[in-house]
Amino acid sequence: MSDTAEAAAGRLEAGTPAPAPGSVRRVLRTPGGAVGASLVLLWVLVATLAPVLAPTDPFAVDGPPLAGPSGDHLLGTDSLGRDLLSGIIHGARTSLVVAGSVAALVAVIGTAVGLVSGLLGGWLDDVLMRFTEALQVLPRFFLALVVIAFFGPGLDRLILVLGATSWPLLARVVRAEVLALRHREFVDAAVVGGASRLRIALREILPNAVPPALALLGLVVAQVILIEASLGFLGLGDPNVTSWGTLASEAQRFLRVAWWLTVFPGLAILLVVLALNLLGDLLVDALAGRR
């Protein structure tokens, strides 16, 4: 998983010409882009409207245990008779909360570090980049595991630990963009026009450096969803919320008698991660000016 993001970052770091206007719209017209975008949109809609869409409360006992998919329970029920469809709909909410919060943290930290490092250079650049590299070699999943095991399960600490460790890739891409943009003539033009360093950073460089990095965010988020699901699968998910990983983890005991319990949560994870990767990959290519 992390290979795709690394490869995408490599494509971005190879130096990017000015992205053509409308390239995002062109991506959405390709089959991969359209499928990716609609699945991501569906995921976000389901997550936000979960209480309205879900037939029942995901924790409510609503029918016979281990009932297969039927008219009453479209995706069947679990060992306690809880509706699986409701579980998956609310699970989408959990994954979105984690993914969204981590993405926000990553975007802010990554952009800030990349911008400062690229613009100021010198020893600060060296220090920040060595720290970034140190974080990059840290096994993130293992770190999350340790934190959860130590402080107990909970979405807040999961978000914090993933957010604090997932930004290096983004920071490096932003920095590479900044370094390339710094020598463009429009930056010289702003200097000659008397613009201050802050103005140049915020008005000239930032708007051009961020879009390619944001495309990468989709790929980072896909990894975060996988980590969240994996932790849930290991029984380290937050017990107070439904998560796809937790659903899949409970399902493994009944793999032989109730296939639906494993297949549907797994499918949900697969589709969202696939969609994010499809979209992220295409956006990275489009914004890097290469298709």
Add this chain to the structure above:
Amino acid sequence: MTAGPVLSVRDLVVRFRVHGRPTTVVHGVDLDISPGETLGLVGESGSGKTVTVLAATGLLPAPPVCTVRGTVLLGSRDLLTMDRRTLRSVRGREIGMVFQDPMTSLHPSFRVVDQVAEALLVHDRALARGVACRRAIELLEQVGVPHPGRRAGDYPHQWSGGMRQRAMIAMAIANRPRLLVADEPTTALDVTIQAQILEVLRAARDGTGAATVLITHDLGVVAQLADRIAVMSAGRIVETGPAVEVFAAPGHPCTRILLSAVPRLDRPAAPRPEPVRGPAVLEVRDLVTHYRTPGDRTVRAVDGVSLRLAAGETLGLVGESGCGKTSLARTVLRLVDATSGSVLLRGTDITQARGRRLRVIRRSLSMVFQDPYSSLNPRMTVGEIVAQPLRVAGRFRAEGGARRVADLLDLVGLDPGLAARLPGQFSGGQRQRIGIARALALSPEVLVLDEPVSSLDVTVRAQVADLLSRLQRELGLAYLLIAHDLALVRDLSDRVAVMYLGRLVETGTRDQVFGHPMHPYTRSLLAAVPVPDPRCRYSVPLMPTGDPPDPADPPSGCRFRTRCRIATAECPEVVPELVPRAGGDHFCACIHPAEIPLRRGP
């Protein structure tokens, strides 16, 4: 044996599939090239001249993308119906090719000598490697690479563009081909190097007796070599005939447009209004700008330059690429810091100014950049770009806000209604106008123009140059014009300074410098500009020799002595100063500027 054509192209049609739609790029071209003849294939970019030759030599992509019809006879064999294996043995042995960009046409990770030897080895399996390498060194010597034996271990990145293009020519003539194809062989090079490469091509052609096709958009280049000319436009040959006749009496409008686009130094210069001899607005004194490279070497980009720019006048700064003219401009604008010396703006030294004071100084000093595609922020609207200097100076409202922006756009000939668009929606010429409007926003006194038209299409260049002249007249601007296009400099400048390897070698009024050049460098620079008339070919005694030296390790004494044809034993000893000659304001830094007549031709 009758001398039939070496290459005979009949009814060549090339179609490309562009976004699924078939587009015809070449519409039935006929060409004949006789042995020993040089054909100049000229046309604007996109006229199909390169595609014609690539199609004829089977170098276009395979059929679904591109279809080629017609016949291309090399001697008696049709290249279009030939199988790939035979075609491969023909290319490189019977047809030699030289491409446009010498920087990318050599393999970066093989030694140059081995690559030339390879050209021999692929066509002669029996040849021993050592013999091939010795022959490769001979070939490199033949094309004028100095001491190729000593440079046998060199990789392409250690060679300059001119030297690499020589290596390409060596490869092309290695097997004594019957046909030599050169596609824009000098477009990426400086005029001085261009002149050398054209000489090498001429010698290569004469040495091998190959029929030659020279593809270019520059009629000046063609005039130096071609016996016959074929003019292409929109995929058709619109005019063909002996070079002398086509140049003397161009028949087709396309030919005339191409001819008028060539900078003509042999014609009288455009008249300029008598310069108002105002006080100096900008003065550069003993300016030195050195860069440190990662290898801890010092590049002496600007090494003691003094200039004076009066209000309302244009000073043209010319020289080969790498001579330091852009570094000089960047130092004047404080984009890089001066190592020593001073830059006086209305008498105040600006080299030490910082922060707020620097920003105030910058209002009277502005710049128009070379590349209109990189000099406009792609994510700002045109209005924002032009308003930026006003906002930064806190004078947006005081100057009239959006109305001032509209006035500026109007001033440079753009529709003010387009202010809300992004730069991506404009052509190169329009973008350059936007850049000029931005430079004028704060009503500066001095405008630095760094190659203001060189990245524009030839037809647009004249329009932008006219705009710059008009603005100067109307607003009384002083221009520091940096350009390698000598004809442009001559048309726009009142005074001219010639720069070589970080130093000025000659300054004077434009009529002095262009009419009576004194420094041998100025003379060779002027002599290297090709004249679009086959009767006025290069005169060898004036041609500059070799490449410019490394600016990190300049020669002692006179820096030009290593390429100078009149250098003597004294030259390495004495550093020549700029001293007044003849007229009083004509300065030249040479210890013996002998009078070699510049006139050439019939």
